[in-house]
Amino acid sequence: AQKVTQAQTEISVVEKEDVTLDCVYETRDTTYYLFWYKQPPSGELVFLIRRNSFDEQNEISGRYSWNFQKSTSSFNFTITASQVVDSAVYFCALSEAYAGNNRKLIWGLGTSLAVNP
Amino acid sequence: GAGVSQSPRYKVAKRGQDVALRCDPISGHVSLFWYQQALGQGPEFLTYFQNEAQLDKSGLPSDRFFAERPEGSVSTLKIQRTQQEDSAVYLCASSLNRDLYEQYFGPGTRLTVT
Numbered sequence: 001a002q003k004v005t006q007a008q009t010e011i012s013v014v015e016k017e018d019v020t021l022d023c024v025y026e027t028r029d030t031t032y033y034l035f036w037y038k039q040p041p042s043g044e045l046v047f048l049i050r051r052n053s054f055d056e057q058n059e060i061s062g063r064y065s066w067n068f069q070k071s072t073s074s075f076n077f078t079i080t081a082s083q084v085v086d087s088a089v090y091f092c093a094l095s096e097a098y099a100g101n102n103r104k105l106i107w108g109l110g111t112s113l114a115v116n117p
Numbered sequence: 118g119a120g121v122s123q124s125p126r127y128k129v130a131k132r133g134q135d136v137a138l139r140c141d142p143i144s145g146h147v148s149l150f151w152y153q154q155a156l157g158q159g160p161e162f163l164t165y166f167q168n169e170a171q172l173d174k175s176g177l178p179s180d181r182f183f184a185e186r187p188e189g190s191v192s193t194l195k196i197q198r199t200q201q202e203d204s205a206v207y208l209c210a211s212s213l214n215r216d217l218y219e220q221y222f223g224p225g226t227r228l229t230v231t
Contacts, residue, residue: 035219043227044224044225045208045210045222047219047220047221091159091160093159104150104162104173104175105150105160105162105220106162107160107161108159109157109159
């Protein structure tokens with residue numbers, strides 16, 4: 001069965017600190033997609049990144065970076081020089097790539113990040 | 118361009134009432150998803166449409182839940198005889214095509230059943 005685990009329930013940091021959000025997944029599939037979404041206090045989920053299982057190259061987008069390690073089934077997310085606006089709940093999600101009629105995402109429970117001034 | 122919109126944003130229903138939640142996906146998006154998010158939890162899949170066809174409804178918690186997308190655009194999630202455990206945020210998402218590209222989410226409808 002597919003499963004996503006985000007072991008960190010809440011993280012609190014001071015502005016400008018770097019912070020890493022962990023995501024560990026389980027799947028029997030060899031081809032799958034991984035996602036990160038941000039949910040600010042307003043409630044709307046915002047897409048951050050999609051990564052397919054064949055692409056283990058790490059990605060950087062501004063202050064955000066993602067470290068995908070297939071060997072440890074992890075897809076961790078790092079925010080460099082955090083800002084107050086980064087305060088949100090961050091979700092990691094997983095889906096099969098060839099799912100037939102089943103296109104659903106399997107979500108972790110989320111990590112609530114508080115960045116304090 | 119316009120994103121996914123949902124209405125109403127908030128709904129209070131008395132136990133036993135029927136409710137209808139609307140989702141307007143991004144124009145041209147083929148795939149549409151409904152999720153339920155309880156407080157402090159991640160979204161839980163309810164159902165998936167590709168155009169007007171409901172291809173997966175395995176996440177609907179009971180036969181009181183019904184979703185439709187008759188013209189392949191706007192979708193409605195209906196909950197009959199609401200119960201307190203139905204209280205949650207109901208999220209709608211759309212995706213460009215049948216392949217699993219990123220899903221774009223609406224702001225959600227917060228349903229409170231009293």
